[in-house]
Amino acid sequence: MDSVKLKFVVIIALCFGVIFAAPADSKHSLIVSSTESSNRETNNSLKINSDVPRIYQMHVKSNISNRFARTTITSKVRNIVTKSLEAVFSIVLPETAFISGFIMEIGGKNYTAYVKEKEEAKKEYEQAVASGLGAAHVAVSVRDSNRFTISVNMEPQSKAAFYLTYEELLKRGNGYYEQVINLHPGQPVKDLRVEVLIAESRKIVDLKAPPLRSGNEIGNENADLDPRADLKIIDDKTAIVRFNPNLERQKQLAHLLGTNEDDGLAGQFVVQYDVERDPNGGEVLIQDGYFVHFFAPTELAPLPKHIVFVLDTSSSMEGEKIKQLKEAMDNILGQLHTNDSFSLVEFNTNAKVLDLNNPNASVWYPHESNAYNYEEHSDEINFEKYTFPNAYLADSGNIKKAKDIVSKLIVRGGTDIHSALKVGLRLVELANSRKIDNINRQPIIVFLTDGDPTVRITSTEDITYKITTFNVGLRRSPIFALSFGELVDKEFLKKLAFLNAGFTKHIYEAADAALQLRGFYEQISSPLLANVTFKYGPSVTSLTKTNFPIHFGGSELIVSGKYGTNNLSLPIIKGWGAAGDVHLQPLVIERPASNIERLWAYLTIKQLLELKEVADTNMEKKIKKKALDLALRYSFVTSVSSLVVVKPNSTDAVETEKASSQDEEEDYDDGFDRFGGYQPPANHKQQVQGGEPTPTLHTTLRPKLPSTTTVTSAVAEGSSKYKLLVTALPWLKNVLNMNGILNLPSGGYKLGLNETITDNVDCLKSPIFLIGHCSLLHNCPHVHSLLTSLNVYNRHACILRNEYAGVCCPDKLFYSLLQL
Structure with missing residues (x-):
């Protein structure tokens, strides 16, 4: 009989949420754990809980290559008592990480997990339960949504080992990359070791291992928590960082971190570094x-900036929250640059722009009397x-006035989010036209x-749409x-920020809330470029995001893709900087490098999952499938995939290979060329059921054409542009009138086949993404297959120069995410 009783199917489904810091009262939120501690007995000078197996080895090894980290956690446990015990392996991952491998070693056998589609994995779990197998489906809370947990029953005097691998792209912030490794064995471990190997393409600079963190609150670095890590520089581009605390040091660190010494080390080991830069176009x-x-x-x-602070003073901010807000604003206002300007908007039931020179003259919007009054109104x-x-210059006098006014804010009323944001955007509009100091x-x-919004417009979907619409019409x-x-409602705020070129951060109600806000502001305090665009040669395909509304100092923009048989030509980066238009270009393309394909897959999946959350319903399934196909091909556990652990030889390992093979075929035959033009696939065939075509992955269901047409020479029926357009949009030929005019709900408009319109007009509701630019139909071929009828087109139509029918066209480079 095996030394461990094992009869189960375990499914680990990870829901990736935002984790900024752990709650103040949570001492066990960062876990690489066997289980909790309770009754103890002495063994070799260690107090060991007799109800849990003993961890005799925990190794964390991370290999970082080109900012892409692959980390493996090994935990080996032994049941030293004469009764069966449950061993629990649990870890909280970095919020940006994907699990890519998991193995259990039980009784001399390896049990290897594999990645499956989430719903399929769930069915497998349910079948296991129905067949009488013991099964565990791991539930996670919002705060612990990145947690991985699995447990096994161990026989007396037996051993078990767990090996978990996850991958992440390190994010650059405040001028350095940072890897955070969560440690909490739950007991002192005789052999506890962390090793981080860094191999970069450029010279490593500013390498350090700062003091350990609790993971719960931000605070000043405590020198007593110095990990005393061994930093070894192999050469300019290679380094090794080792952390190997003995039992006594683990107890000291546990005490300093505020946990029970007998529970072992509980904290975060951090490695920070940067690399030498190409000062212009990047690497x-x-x-x-x-x-x-x-x-x-x-x-x-840095670009001078106009920053509008929109501050919630509704009744729910009573107590500690409003106190923390005031402390945060006192810190942030003091960090403004002298050539910046700023505005303050207070909001509750109504919104008010604070007048620094005469606070009593500040006017509430949309009800002018005071904050308490409420009445319905038209948008x-x-x-x-x-x-x-006007906006105020960030000089010492205005900052002092602002701090004084913020310190006197009081809470009251409801929460009118729409009016508050609309007022904030109105201030942007006014500042752009008034231009302090030109x-x-x-x-x-x-x-x-x-x-949540409680006053006037309370639908979060309506608020998102209306604010994004209003923002599109401005200098965004x-x-x-x-x-x-x-x-x-974190999902609402996440979508709102994403669609408006920003991001969200949750501020936890702990003693360090002001520091959390201050740390956030430091990330956005120095914008360097606006409207950044990366342009690559014609051989480049499958690009990740190439347009970035803003780039901040200390951070980094990353683009990845595929290139053809020819050498990759040097790209061009365009943007708007402090001195006007900026054109940059890298000095050199470097080879060879490692992990580039997995890095590309990682970035692409991340961006697809973001796009999935904001895409129109008719595109959500396609985006999800693309993300899932990549996740299966590269064995990444994501929000659309899960890990399944079963007994050896009871699953078919070919499944992932089959998905990969199928995905490769779809890669080249989706009906789109790599420049956005539509080309019918070579294997394009319609399947017929009951006399009607049924859509496949690449086949579009189109209405049956009548036997006659009303189109005349007014639309140049014989022209090549017209032929291409009606080939892609066959319904179009039947809805033009005798003069070649397309009738839309708002009137009749020309196709403009012979026009060249380069107006940069933003619009909403492109076929795949909420925001796009208005383009003539023939100039946006990469969405033709999605416009399956006049009714569908009407949902995405826009008008150019009051006379031409257009379509809200998404960026074709961003669209290439869907054409992998």
């Missing part, structure tokens, strides 16, 4: 047909009747709230959303 690395482009220019002056209230103060400033909205301002408390 491009290539390997086997894949490339990655790292862009972090060092010689650009089309004319802003012209409201006199809002300086163009980069607008930024920092929006802080602790609750990024919106950064910060949330307080557990009642806030």
Whole structure:
């Protein structure tokens, strides 16, 4: 009989959420664990819990190559008592990580996990339960949504080992890369070791291992928590960092971190470093047909900015929250640069732009009397009747006035998020037209709230749509959303920020909330470029995101893709900087490099999953399938895939290979060329059921054409552009009138086949993405297969110069994410 009783199917489904810090009262939120500690007995000078197996070895080994980290955690346990015990292996992953491998070694046998589609994995679990097998489906809380947990029953005097591998792209912030490794064995471990091997393509600089962190709260670095890591520089581009605390040091660190010494070390081991930079166009690395482009220019002056703080003072901010907000604003206002400008918006039931020179003259919107009054109103209230103060220069006098006003804010009323953000964007519009000192400033909205909308427009979908619409019509301002408390709708804020070129950060209600906000602001305090675009040669395909509304100093933009048989040509980066238009280019393309293909897959999956959350319903399934196909091909556990652990030889390992093979075929035959033009696939065949075509992955269901047509020479029926257009959009030929005019709900419009319109007009509701630009139909071929009828087209139509029918066209480079 095996030394461990093992009869189960375990499915680990990870739901990736945002984890910023652990709650103040949670001492076990960062876990690489066997189990909790209780009754103890002495053994070799260690107090060991007799109810849990003993961890005799825990090794964490991370290999970082080109900022891409592959980390393996090994935990070996022994049941030293004469009764069966449960061993639990649990780990909280970095929020950006994907699990890519898991093996259990039980009784001399290996049990290897594999990745399956989440719903399929769930069915497998349910079948195991129905057949009488013991099964465990791991449930996770919101806060612990990145947690991986599995347990086995161990026979007396037996051993078990767990090996978990995860991968992540290290994010650059504040001028360095940072890898955070969560450690909490739950007991002192005789052989506890962390080893981080860094192999970069450029010279490593500023390598360090800062003091250990609790993971719960941000604070000043405590020198007593110095890990005393061994930093060994192999050469300019290679280094090894080792952390190997003995039992006594583990107890000291546990005490300093505020946990029970007998529970062992509980904290975060951190490695920070940066690399030497190409000061202009960044560095491009290539390997086997894949490339990655790292862009972090060092010689650009910061853009002056106009930052609008939108502050929630509704009743739910009562107590500690409003106190923390005031402390945070006191810190942040002090960090503004002298050539910046700023505005303050307070909101509750109504919104008010704070007048620094005469606070009593500040006017509430949309009800002018005071914060308490509430009445329904049309969304089309004319802003012209409201006199809002200009933005204020960030000089010492105005900062002092602002701090004084913020310190006197009081809480009251409901939460009108729509009016608050609309007022904030109106201030951006006014600042752009008034231009203090004739300086163009980069607008930024920092929006802080602790609750759901409760006043006037309460639909989060409506607020997202209306605010994004209003923002499209301006010089687009990024919106950064910060949330307080557990009642806030994080998904709403995430979508709102994503669609408005920003991001979200949850601020936990701990003693360090002000520091959390301050740390967030440091990330966005120095914008360097706006409207950044990466342009690559014609051989490049399957690009990740190439357009970035804003780039901040200390961070990094990353683009990855595939290139053809020819050498990759040097890309061009365009943007708007402090001195005007900027054109940059890398100096050299470097080879060889490792991990580039997996890095590309990682980035692509991440961006597909983001796109899935905001895409139209008719595109969500296709985006999900693309993400799932890649996750299966590269064995990444994501929000659309799960790990399944079963007994050896009871599953078919060929399944993943089959998915990979099928995906390769789809890669080249999806009906789109790599430049956005439609080309019918060579194997394009319609399947017929009951006389009607049924759509397949690449086949579009189109209406039956009538036997006659009303199109005349008014649309140049014989022209090549017309033929191509009606081939791609066969319904179009039957809805044009005798004069070649397309009738839409708002009137009749021309196709403009012979027109060249380069107007940069933003629009909403492109066929795959909420935001796009209005383009003539023939100039946006990469969405033709999605416009299956006049009704579908009407949902995405837009008008150019009041006379031409267009379509809301997504960026074709971003669209290439769907054409892998």
